[in-house]
Amino acid sequence: MAAPPTSGGPPRTDADDLGSLRALVEQARAGRPRAVGRLISLVEDGAPQLPALMAELAPTSGRAHVVGLTGSPGVGKSTTTTALVQALRARGQVVGVLAIDPSSPFTGGALLGDRVRMQDHALDRGVFIRSMATRGHLGGLSAAAPAALRVLDAAGCDVVLVETVGVGQSEVEVSACADTTCVLLAPGTGDAIQVAKAGILEVGDVFVVNKADRDGVQAVVRDLRTMLSMGAPAAPDAWRPPVVRTVASRGEGIEELLEAVTAHAESQRAGGGWARRRRRRAREEIEALALARVRADFRRSAGPRLDELAAAVSEGEQDPYQAAADLLAGR
């Protein structure tokens, strides 16, 4: 969509739009937080410039190590994220944070006052913090998250931490964005079983038992090890997910966690898992975008037909499978 003409000047053209997009990308590459923020907003809004933006970013994508942090609400994901940011900054790394967890203090904007803890980092040029709300975005999180990662990558991030809540399907999909997925648990929440039930045991590359100063930490670690050992026997050179204990609020165990995360990346790069995972990620992203286009086409061109079919199905005159087949056949 072209911007409205400014008074006294000629209307802006597509070339201008592309020019200003390129300028924005250049500023993001120079690490300017405002430009990074504006580009992620384009992603979040599903802006019409998105394809052009992705084309601009493609050649320089894929440098950052993407680390996912997932777990139930209350296990301390945000505190761990904060502690990891500090540790990474101390090593001189440029860090991005993408919070997709709706219960995260980094998410939710005006409703929440406790972004305070991250405010020091917000003033630090080596840290980019961004929460994402993707309700209504075509293609959902599975399309938006990789696009936002590309922006953070272009901004020079060495590591991007992606915080998601570990319940529900869409969040598990998001964990597929990560090169390394850390699954967080805490004592006293019956949590190891929840993790197994939610199917996130399989996606964990590193397990973190946070709040390890609390009662019951032994039991959580033991349950976790038992469940991990019940999985399929791994090849001798396969990565074995370590269990790291942390007290993130005091920074305890964070260096060990960072070492485990780094060791996982090295093992993956050495074994070919890194490239394999990134191709799978790209495949899912392409598929999500293609399906989003099909869905947009349904809504644009097949809207009235879809309404007719929906009325017939809700009246019991037609079954939904036949209706779906009719919709696809354009009947």
Next chain:
Amino acid sequence: MAAPPTSGGPPRTDADDLGSLRALVEQARAGRPRAVGRLISLVEDGAPQLPALMAELAPTSGRAHVVGLTGSPGVGKSTTTTALVQALRARGQVVGVLAIDPSSPFTGGALLGDRVRMQDHALDRGVFIRSMATRGHLGGLSAAAPAALRVLDAAGCDVVLVETVGVGQSEVEVSACADTTCVLLAPGTGDAIQVAKAGILEVGDVFVVNKADRDGVQAVVRDLRTMLSMGAPAAPDAWRPPVVRTVASRGEGIEELLEAVTAHAESQRAGGGWARRRRRRAREEIEALALARVRADFRRSAGPRLDELAAAVSEGEQDPYQAAADLLAGR
């Protein structure tokens, strides 16, 4: 897919399959729990008989009042569901329970021992309890949940309670299955704000503050009322979501909750909202099924092409939007 031939007999034909499907549907209509269970398993597995099953069920669908219960883990969704089942059975109603919440004691099968509470009901012919795991199901929950509802409807359920966890996108979509959505909160969890952040304030028809014997119940009710009043001003005859206090573990407030749920249904039926919502539900179901077919086609026929495109995107040689366009164009 045809079943393998049994020894000594002729191979089974599609007509036999359809015959046995019809027999199963007849048994489900007669309220036989085993038949209901087997049909929902077909739904859960995305079985090839699904379209035929939906065609069989279409004419008799849509009778049951679908009541969604959603909220964060720990607010007492399962306890409330149990209490509602008891109250509805006392009224002579046939009740279905569909648990989609991965943290629900009704879900998760062998991993969990505490289905105990529902076991009395499991022996009661007027109650059908079913948990659903839909990982990997084509079309996901948005396709599987309405199909399972049709089965429970055919089994003669007057009311179906759908329990989902109130975090994440897919679960919010599931709440779109319901005629009446109950959003549960509990004191002491900062929960009203979480509800607002997760975007489930908008989907609530009835709000339930459970564990109302605990400290802080006043604050939760007050916060909730404040946030509800901040919404867009409603039309004079619009439904105003009531706030009901319960102590579900002792059955307190459950009659009031049931009255609020029934009042909502009556108001919707009177005002046309009922049919409107069901058409929207059908539209989403048809769309999800159509997209699932497109996705299955991608995987079947475009698999190798998708792999090529994914390799190009992960190497930065192509951007994902162009790749998606190429995939759709069959190039």
